[in-house]
Amino acid sequence: MMYENIDFNSIDLTQEPPVSEPERQYYFIAKCRQYVKEQEELAGHPLTAAVVTFGCQMNARDSEKLSGILEQVGYTLSDSEEADFVIYNTCTVRDNANQRVYGRLGFCNSMKRKNPHKKIALCGCMMQEQNVIDKLKKSYRFVDLIFGTHNIFKFAELLCRMFESSGMVIDIWKDSDQIVEDLPVERKYPFKSGINIMFGCNNFCTYCIVPYVRGREKSRRPKEILQEIERLADDGVVEIMLLGQNVNSYGKNLENPVTFAELLREVNKIEGLKRIRFMTSHPKDLSDDLILAMKECDKVCKHMHLPLQSGSSRILKIMNRHYDKEQYLEIVRKLRDAIPDIALTTDIIVGFPGETEEDFMETMDVVKQVEYDSAFTFIYSKRTGTPAASMENQCDPDEVKRHFDMLLKEVQQISTRKAMELEGKVVEVLAEEPNEQDASLITGRLANNAVVHFPGDAGMIGKLYQVKLTECKGFYYLGEVVANE
Ligand code: 5AD
Ligand code: SF4
Numbered sequence: 027m028m029y030e031n032i033d034f035n036s037i038d039l040t041q042e043p044p045v046s047e048p049e050r051q052y053y054f055i056a057k058c059r060q061y062v063k064e065q066e067e068l069a070g071h072p073l074t075a076a077v078v079t080f081g082c083q084m085n086a087r088d089s090e091k092l093s094g095i096l097e098q099v100g101y102t103l104s105d106s107e108e109a110d111f112v113i114y115n116t117c118t119v120r121d122n123a124n125q126r127v128y129g130r131l132g133f134c135n136s137m138k139r140k141n142p143h144k145k146i147a148l149c150g151c152m153m154q155e156q157n158v159i160d161k162l163k164k165s166y167r168f169v170d171l172i173f174g175t176h177n178i179f180k181f182a183e184l185l186c187r188m189f190e191s192s193g194m195v196i197d198i199w200k201d202s203d204q205i206v207e208d209l210p211v212e213r214k215y216p217f218k219s220g221i222n223i224m225f226g227c228n229n230f231c232t233y234c235i236v237p238y239v240r241g242r243e244k245s246r247r248p249k250e251i252l253q254e255i256e257r258l259a260d261d262g263v264v265e266i267m268l269l270g271q272n273v274n275s276y277g278k279n280l281e282n283p284v285t286f287a288e289l290l291r292e293v294n295k296i297e298g299l300k301r302i303r304f305m306t307s308h309p310k311d312l313s314d315d316l317i318l319a320m321k322e323c324d325k326v327c328k329h330m331h332l333p334l335q336s337g338s339s340r341i342l343k344i345m346n347r348h349y350d351k352e353q354y355l356e357i358v359r360k361l362r363d364a365i366p367d368i369a370l371t372t373d374i375i376v377g378f379p380g381e382t383e384e385d386f387m388e389t390m391d392v393v394k395q396v397e398y399d400s401a402f403t404f405i406y407s408k409r410t411g412t413p414a415a416s417m418e419n420q421c422d423p424d425e426v427k428r429h430f431d432m433l434l435k436e437v438q439q440i441s442t443r444k445a446m447e448l449e450g451k452v453v454e455v456l457a458e459e460p461n462e463q464d465a466s467l468i469t470g471r472l473a474n475n476a477v478v479h480f481p482g483d484a485g486m487i488g489k490l491y492q493v494k495l496t497e498c499k500g501f502y503y504l505g506e507v508v509a510n511e
Contacts, residue, residue: 029210034059034098047179047206054182055098055210061189062100069110069143075101076109080127081117083269083305084240085150087220088178089115092149094210095181103212107134111145113171116152118235120407124152135168145188147171149178153198154239157410167194174198175240179206201241207250215458217488218301219263223251223289224270229308231335232346233378235409236271245270245277248284252292259298264488265456268293268304274311287319294323300490300511301456301473302326306333309357310348317364327473328365329399332357333373337392338385341378345414351388358396369399369474376433377406377426379417386429393436399444399474401437405430442500445476452508455493457486478503 029052037056044050066073075096079089092113093103101111112134117123131146138144146169152158153174162169171188173180176199187195205225213219226241227234255266268289270276277284286304293302302325309332320326332354336342339350349357361368374389393401405426408415453472461467461479468482470493479502480493490511495503 029208043183047204048208051095051179051182051206051209054186055095058099058182058185058189061186065110065143065189066100073101073111073143074104074106074109075111075113076104076107077113077115078107078130079115080123081115081119081151083220083267084222084271085115085117086214087222087269088150088175090211090213090220091178091209092181093212093214095185097212098210099182099185108137108141110141110143111147113147113149116148116150118150118152118155118158118239118409120404121409122407124158127152131166131169135166138168145170147173147188149173149175149181151175151236151239155235155410159196159198163194163196169194172196172198176200176202176204179204179209203242203244205244205246207246213263216262218265218267218456218458219258220267220269221251221254221258222246222270223268223273223286224276227271228275229272230346230413232344232413233375233406233409235412238411240271243272243275243279245280245284247280248277248289248292251289252296255293255296255299259296262488264299264490265301265303266293266299268302270304271306272308272311273304274307274313274316285313285315287313287315290316290319290323290326294325299325303329303475305331307331308333309354312357314360317361320368321364327475328367329369329371329474330361331371331373332361334389334392334396335373335375336378336381336385337389338381339388341381341385341388344380344417345378351392354392355395369476370396371475372396372398372401374401374403374433374437375406376403376430377421377423379406379414379421380419381406381421381426381429386433390433390436393433393440397440397444398437399476400441403430403433403437442498445500445503446498448472448476448495448503449498450495452492452494454511455480455491455505457482457489457491459487460484472503476503477501478505480505480507482507 032052034056039057043053077089077092079085116127134146173184224245226243227237228243230237273286276286337351455470457468457470459469461469467479468486470478491507492509493505494508495505497504
């Protein structure tokens with residue numbers, strides 16, 4: 027039974043809650059509706075809720091799930107942290123993501139003093155760290171609800187507990203092999219959506235905290251994924267992003283193993299869908315079959331995000347990445363041979379423990395050879411509990427900053443040059459939103475994810491157009507529609 031067909035008001039709350047999922051959560055959604063109604067009467071106004079998201083696409087998708095539940099239990103969704111219920115969906119991949127959350131919490135607490143009905147919740151990756159929980163318990167007692175990444179499907183149940191208790195409710199699981207399907211989701215965009223195809227990560231790159239906070243790799247069954255996408259397509263979604271920490275190892279641990287390339291071919295057949303993206307690929311698991319599937323599937327955007335992390339084979343080994351500089355360049359060669367106009371983007375870390383001038387120059391060399399369409403560059407951040415955090419030879423921050431600036435300059439020069447190559451060309455664009463500064467313009471995206479602004483109106487949103495890129499402005503284009511799709 028799909029949640030769309032559930033009549034939550036007919037659920038008998040005098041009974042014990044069901045043990046099986048998702049029925050158990052349907053019960054708590056019904057129960058929570060009563061609490062929200064009671065609170066609304068006390069407050070004298072409709073209750074509002076805001077979901078504040080940090081981090082990656084995976085977190086953005088989780089936030090849509092949180093929003094779906096909040097809407098079902100009777101909150102009106104809002105973008106403002108002045109809302110009666112605010113939940114921060116946190117990220118911990120680098121320390122600055124953590125610091126921002128503590129900053130927001132302080133601000134939110136000052137508002138809580140003025141609004142006695144206000145509730146504050148925290149969830150996401152940061153909550154899977156014991157030192158964070160200890161700090162919150164000690165210095166942030168005003169937080170009402172805390173949970174982690176593994177039990178997010180229990181949000182309705184946890185909300186009920188929050189309404190029933192006076193103190194801080196904390197529920198963190200260490201790991202889980204459970205995947206609960208068929209819970210409400212409130213999409214941010216009507217025409218595009220992320221889809222989880224797998225959760226967690228088994229790679230243990232030595233700098234990365236993700237395997238510790240997101241747990242072991244678990245793939246969803248293809249049938250569930252395809253059904254979800256079909257429903258989305260029926261509901262007007264034309265672009266989807268298949269999400270996983272390492273999509274290239276999708277399906278390996280399923281009862282009936284399936285490869286990511288096979289999944290991609292199935293998704294490509296879904297009617298109504300126009301564009302397929304995916305994120306993130308690990309170079310070590312990128313198969314020839316996937317390259318072929320990308321080439322042959324007309325709906326798959328010719329864009330590959332392929333994190334390099336470092337161009338030094340020596341550093342890559344200590345990072346536990348399972349490929350070296352030559353192997354990475356070979357994959358790039360294969361991709362470009364098969365799909366000459368493919369857009370390549372990447373992630374790079376500067377200042378991994380022990381990185382020398384020579385190692386850094388290897389990274390610069392790969393950047394120059396590959397000529398990425400764009401690259402996310404990060405300064406190494408020490409994450410407690412990872413192998414790299416206890417390495418003795420942490421880098422000198424001034425040197426790291428110097429390298430980082432050099433790299434950023436190179437990356438920007440190359441991406442501007444690459445972007446210029448498309449100037450004057452006609453490309454396929456998905457109209458996504460009204461331009462924030464100029465209401466006569468619409469903002470859309472190319473298949474390679476670059477942004478273009480062109481004259482148009484809100485009625486065009488969610489549709490594909492042939493757009494001439496009249497002017498390249500470095501990071502974005504100006505254009506004009508030459509034809510509808
Ligand atoms: N420090 C800096 N960057 C990191 N990333 C992951 N862990 C760290 C860390 N400890 C970067 C990687 C990854 C991206 C999502 O974040 O480049 O691909
Ligand atoms: Fe941040 Fe990683 Fe969690 Fe995404 S999975 S929110 S990048 S820590």
